[in-house]
Structure formats: structure tokens, C-alpha cells
Amino acid sequence: MSTPSVVLAGGGTAGHVSPMLAVARAVERLVPDAHQTVIGTAAGLETRLVPEAGYRLASIEKVPLPRRLSRDVLRFPSRFGQAVRDAAEILRAEKADVVFGVGGYVCTPVYLAARRLGIPVVLHEANARPGLANKLGHRFAAFSGVAFEGTPLKGAEWVGMPMSREISQLDRRTERTAAREALGLDPQKVTLVVTGGSSGALSLNQSVRAALPDLLGTQAQVLHLTGRDKAITDDSGALLDLEGYHQREYLDGMQLAYAAADLIIARSGAATVSEIAAVGLPAVFVPLPVGNGEQELNARELVAAGGALLVKDEHFHKAWIRRNIVPLLEDPALLRTMEQQSASRGITDADERMARATLAAAGHDLDTPEKKP
Structure with missing residues (x-):
């Protein structure tokens, strides 16, 4: 041949x-x-x-x-x-x-x-x-x-x-502790990862920043990948420093974040949705509010399967986060169910x-x- x-x-x-x-x-x-x-x-x-x-x-x-x-x-x-x-x-x-x-x-x-x-x-x-x-x-x-x-x-x-294959063959349960330690996170805490992609998402970052007291009040920890030049600061202009809050502009190797997370908030680009399903990770998708609506379409099948939530960018604010994300972080059984439904759509x-x-x-x-x- x-x-x-x-x-x-x-x-x-x-x-x-x-x-x-x-x-x-x-x-x-x-x-x-x-x-x-x-x-x-x-x-x-x-x-x-x-x-x-x-x-x-x-x-x-x-x-x-x-x-x-x-x-x-x-x-x-x-x-x-x-x-x-x-x-x-x-x-x-x-x-x-x-x-x-x-x-x-x-x-x-x-x-x-x-x-x-x-x-x-x-x-x-x-x-x-x-x-x-x-x-x-x-x-x-x-x-x-x-x-x-x-x-x-x-x-x-x-x-x-x-x-x-670093992502498609990822075993989140096996790699969870090592991934959290590599990222400077507490291996035992429920972990929320937030990402708007390598460029970040300003509106998403601002909403998460406003909701941090509620999110951290669940005793979860937050890994916030803000995007380049979009660091979250306090009133003095210094990097925001709160117990349980960890921020990075960018992470080279999203398999670490996927392994560390119990729940992820992300845009719904085709690759992101597919990767999240492949590793069986519960998600909250906030589609990019521009273009021809393809990001919302990308997420619909995984949302319909019960592996993710979907919210428009304009509705993703502090009150919505309190009503919808805080209960997830406080309910491990619900996260496990979402994990199973997410994995059922993963290839x-x-x-x-x-x-x-x-x-x-x-x-x-x-x-x-x-x-x-």
C-alpha cells in the first residue's frame, strides 16, 4: 500500500x-x-x-x-x-x-x-x-x-x-488533586472555574466580580481566567486578593482547569462545548452576544441533555448567579448528575x-x- x-x-x-x-x-x-x-x-x-x-x-x-x-x-x-x-x-x-x-x-x-x-x-x-x-x-x-x-x-x-488527546483522554477524577495542587488550589474544596477564553470576556468578568461574595460564601473556591490585560483589581488598583479567589490571565493547557473544576462558567464556542462534554464537566454557558447566534446553537444539545445551563450575556448578572450558580455549588449530588449528563454527550x-x-x-x-x- x-x-x-x-x-x-x-x-x-x-x-x-x-x-x-x-x-x-x-x-x-x-x-x-x-x-x-x-x-x-x-x-x-x-x-x-x-x-x-x-x-x-x-x-x-x-x-x-x-x-x-x-x-x-x-x-x-x-x-x-x-x-x-x-x-x-x-x-x-x-x-x-x-x-x-x-x-x-x-x-x-x-x-x-x-x-x-x-x-x-x-x-x-x-x-x-x-x-x-x-x-x-x-x-x-x-x-x-x-x-x-x-x-x-x-x-x-x-x-x-x-x-x-490531553483533553479527550483526560480522567478528571484521577487528575483532580494533582491539577488543583498545580494551580495552587485547595485539593479538598469545591472548585468553580470561570473563563472567557484567551482574550477574556469583560462583561462576564464584571458579573463574576460582583457575585464573588455569594460564590465564596458557599465555601467554594474560584479560579478565574480573566483573559490577557483583564485582571480583576480592588478599589486601589491592586490585584483583587480574597481568600478562595485565584485569578490568572491565561492558562496554557486547559486540561488542568477541566481536571480541577467541579463546575465551569464559559463562552460556548464549538471547541469549548465539545471539550467540556468530552471530559464530563458541568457547565454554565454564556454565549458571546455577537455574530449570528452560533454559540447559543452550539450549547443547546448539551443543555437539553441536562449537562449545562445556558444564559444570555445580558441576563448574566449578580442576581442570576445567586439564584442559579450558588445552589449548584452547594449541591454535590446535583453536580454529579450534571456530570453524568455532560459525559453522555461527549465524544x-x-x-x-x-x-x-x-x-x-x-x-x-x-x-x-x-x-x-
Whole structure:
């Protein structure tokens, strides 16, 4: 069986790059000598994350579809056509057997180039509301996987979200004490983790700050990941220092926070929701109040299963926290029930599922033994 050449496409944000790299690592585990190349742009996070992960990065121009009448409308056809030609040149140079894409600006020209060259396409849609690139690619894809069961891509398979194995294989109960000690927390206390992502969420931070007397009054401890440059201060401008309250701007390795937590308050990006379900962690989701509402859609299935609560950003304030979160911290049995319901929606092998589908589309059947000469 020949060595497969896999070209992966995606970039821009961690929401695209992280699952793409998880699939690349799974391909590498299944077929260690597979040839893998990533197509991205020269501006996204892929410029740093892909080389750091050990994969070659080739770039094409980012050509977003113009949303209003401007000069970009006139320039779009020629720029987009050039992006398709550039993608095709990369696919020919890499002798690609298959294209794996995760959506976003870079994927549309890559999908179209692959179709013109007769190269099969496999794609993964991370959000409950599909993006334009994956809507297009799904029309001719050999296989489409989705992170959320209700995603409206007819015929797509619910596979879950590809993620790092440090998270997907995390045993929270086994790692809880060590994680809390590593984070400077009391190993015995009920632990609430609050995060708005690496950039933080100012409104979320302010509401939690106002509710700290109620939260800490439950005898729980709070680990608050505030986001860069969003530290919580007291009236004098110094870092807020309260017994049981621990803050960090950022944590490199969310598996530690997931292991330490009994309950988490977070935005509901697709990766966050999927990771929380995979590790079986009770959650309170506060969707980002911008965009087209995809964050609320991402959380709905886990909320319906009983593993999480959902509250709009505008309603997430001190009184709501007192009524809804304080009782959870005071009721271990209720948290255990939520934990079970969360885990019931978790999928921990999405990376391998997508890798197997990609290799199969490339003609590399892992289930068929190689014939001996």
C-alpha cells in the first residue's frame, strides 16, 4: 500500500486550526509515514501553530466574499480565481491523494481546486450552524463529519470535535488533586472555574466580580481566567486578593482547569462545548452576544441533555448567579448528575474518526491487511 499524501486546509482562528492539527496527529498515529501538508494563509494563527506542530505550511491568499458594494466586489473574481489556481498548484506539487478541510476562507478555493483535479474531499464542520465553505464542499465531499448532532448538513455523520488527546483522554477524577495542587488550589474544596477564553470576556468578568461574595460564601473556591490585560483589581488598583479567589490571565493547557473544576462558567464556542462534554464537566454557558447566534446553537444539545445551563450575556448578572450558580455549588449530588449528563454527550475519538475517513478517501484502507509479495 503506497504512502498517502494528505493535504489539510484551514486557518485563521484556533477554532479551525486546533481540530485540523488534531486530525493531522491522528493520521500520523495511524500511518506514521503519511505525507502531510497544510494549506493556510499568511495571516492566521496557522502561521505559528502549524510549524510548531511539525507540519509544512503552504499559503494562498485570503479572499473573503465581499459583504457590501465596494472595489472588492470588482476585484473578487480575479483574486478568487487566482487563489483556486494557487491551491491547485500546491495540490499537484504535493501529489495529494485527499484534501481534508475544516472550513473558513482558505477552504473554498482548496475544495474547488480539489474537485477540478479529481481529488476527494473530506471535511469537518465544527459549528452547529455550518459556514459557507463547508456548505459548498459538502455538496461533493466523500465524507463530512460534524461536531454537533443537529448540524444541518444532510448526510453528514456526527463524529464529535477533534481535539488534543490531553483533553479527550483526560480522567478528571484521577487528575483532580494533582491539577488543583498545580494551580495552587485547595485539593479538598469545591472548585468553580470561570473563563472567557484567551482574550477574556469583560462583561462576564464584571458579573463574576460582583457575585464573588455569594460564590465564596458557599465555601467554594474560584479560579478565574480573566483573559490577557483583564485582571480583576480592588478599589486601589491592586490585584483583587480574597481568600478562595485565584485569578490568572491565561492558562496554557486547559486540561488542568477541566481536571480541577467541579463546575465551569464559559463562552460556548464549538471547541469549548465539545471539550467540556468530552471530559464530563458541568457547565454554565454564556454565549458571546455577537455574530449570528452560533454559540447559543452550539450549547443547546448539551443543555437539553441536562449537562449545562445556558444564559444570555445580558441576563448574566449578580442576581442570576445567586439564584442559579450558588445552589449548584452547594449541591454535590446535583453536580454529579450534571456530570453524568455532560459525559453522555461527549465524544472522545473524533480525531481518529476523521483521520480514518480521510485515509479511506485517499484509498488507504486501514482495515485491509497488506498483501505479502
